[in-house]
Amino acid sequence: METLAWMQAKLPEILADLEAFVRRESPSGDLAGLKEAAAFLEEAFGPLEGRLARKETPKGPVLLLKREGEGAPVLLLCHYDTVHPRGSFPEAFRLEREKAIGPGVYDMKGGIIALLYALRHAEASGRRLPALEVLFTPDEEVGSPETRPLIEAAARKARAVLVLEPPTAEGDLKVARKGVGLYRLKALGKAAHQGVEPEKGVNAVIELAHQILKVAALEDREKGTTLGPNVVRGGTASNVVAEAAEVEIDLRAWTMEEVQRVEAGLKALTPILPGARLELSGGLNRPPMEPTPESLALFERAQAIGKALGLSLRPGRVGGGSDGNFTAALGVPTLDGLGLLGGDAHQRTEYVVVPEIPRRIALLAELLYTL
Structure with a gap:
């Protein structure tokens, strides 16, 4: 040629x-x-x-x-x-x-x-x-x-x-x-002295730990859908009940149908601990x-x-x-x-x-x- x-x-x-x-x-x-x-x-x-x-x-x-x-x-x-x-x-x-x-x-x-x-x-x-x-x-x-x-x-x-x-x-x-989604899930609790009155606090790290397992459960490896809760931040000091914690989540999916299913699941997350709150931000960066x-x-x-x-x-x-x-x-x-x-x-x-x-x-x- x-x-x-x-x-x-x-x-x-x-x-x-x-x-x-x-x-x-x-x-x-x-x-x-x-x-x-x-x-x-x-x-x-x-x-x-x-x-x-x-x-x-x-x-x-x-x-x-x-x-x-x-x-x-x-x-x-x-x-x-x-x-x-x-x-x-x-x-x-x-x-x-x-x-x-x-x-x-x-x-x-x-x-x-x-x-x-x-x-x-x-x-x-x-x-x-x-x-x-x-x-x-x-x-x-x-x-x-x-x-x-x-x-x-x-x-x-x-x-x-x-x-x-x-x-x-x-x-x-x-x-x-694959489509790529980038999300941040934040857990909000209440600070308190860990040694004196921990019962007055709401531990955001514990709340976030519960939520991370729920996030991981949204994966569907057979369909190629993965969620990576790969970056976690939280708390201020070891003697303070953690008031806030957050996780960054990486989503990869072959189809928009799967993206929509996962996003619905993320938006449906509800707190486990009494007094805790959740905030979800981010979204789809690139469609499939x-x-x-x-x-x-x-x-x-x-x-x-x-x-x-x-x-x-x-x-x-x-x-x-x-x-x-x-x-x-x-x-x-x-x-x-x-x-x-x-x-x-x-x-x-x-x-x-x-x-x-x-x-x-x-x-x-x-x-x-x-x-």
């Missing part, structure tokens, strides 16, 4: 651009680093066909590349923030055997470089692309609080959404992701990315292209969320995992597999040509 041969010839350039981008470390919330990474994106994507616009937000710059074409656009979602604080890696970028290692190289700066070379190939070869809108966002790793409205507004105009997150560790594309016939048809198109490239792609399901959760919840056909093959996401050993880079970029380019 000509596209794959072109990518293989460009591999040294691809690696040079990948290194330049990864070395501009851009942790979520690090505005200086995010601006440096956004400047790289402007340098790289600015000369391409289309119009590149920049919007400053409290979370960092958002870039939007628009390329004209027939019909409703295909939306491509790219985030350039990472989870790694600056200096987390011994070297910001290094090649080790067949791996390129660095902060965000897999999640998901590699996917952005893949898109860069897919678009460069289109211009070099004269191949037809659909109308495109590409969003580069700076806050995905912290839940996309600033950019979710922008993503959803763009998705409502799109006929399909491609997400440049990496594939699974096995190399599969992603057709389903549930497969639809349209999104599965999009996957099957990519699967056929992959077969021609020597890839055996399966429809992957993962527990973590992405910005694709938002677009899928709107009913827009969404396919995730079109970035570079690698592994160790969010770890200090995060990497992409160098020999597989051309094949993954060719897959993305050829998929775009068919849309």
Whole structure:
């Protein structure tokens, strides 16, 4: 395939651009680093066909590349923030055997470089692309609080959404992701002297202990629904009956039906101890990315292209969320995992597999040509 041969010839350039981008470390919330990474994106994507616009937000710059074409656009979602604080890696970028290692190289700066070379190939070869809108966002790793409205507004105009997150560790594309809910349950009691008159107090820690067991009982592992009461705080001193205590709860579920069931259960919690009160806050951070016939048809198109490239792609399901959760919840056909093959996401050993880079970029380019 000509596209794959072109990518293989460009591999040294691809690696040079990948290194330049990864070395501009851009942790979520690090505005200086995010601006440096956004400047790289402007340098790289600015000369391409289309119009590149920049919007400053409290979370960092958002870039939007628009390329004209027939019909409703295909939306491509790219985030350039990472989870790694600056200096987390011994070297910001290094090649080790067949791996390129660095902060965000897999999640998901590699996917952005893949898109860069897919678009460069289109211009070099004269191949037809659909109308495109590409969003580069700076806050995905912290839940996309600033950019979710922008993503959803763009998705409502799109006929399909491609997400440049990496594939699974096995190399599969992603057709389903769990929804993510973040909740805080607070128990309120009454303080008293533990040694002198403990009977006048209401122990919020004991109340919360009862409630945590009720929360755990809402899990349904057979349906893939998990609840993690993973952070607990409470009390002030060992000789004071605890007046307040709280737990942070992580919910993951494959379907909105399960999310609604769990939320109803959380809202129905009632105190055990006389005089205790409960307060529940938080909610669904990302809705589940549930497969639809349209999104599965999009996957099957990519699967056929992959077969021609020597890839055996399966429809992957993962527990973590992405910005694709938002677009899928709107009913827009969404396919995730079109970035570079690698592994160790969010770890200090995060990497992409160098020999597989051309094949993954060719897959993305050829998929775009068919849309």
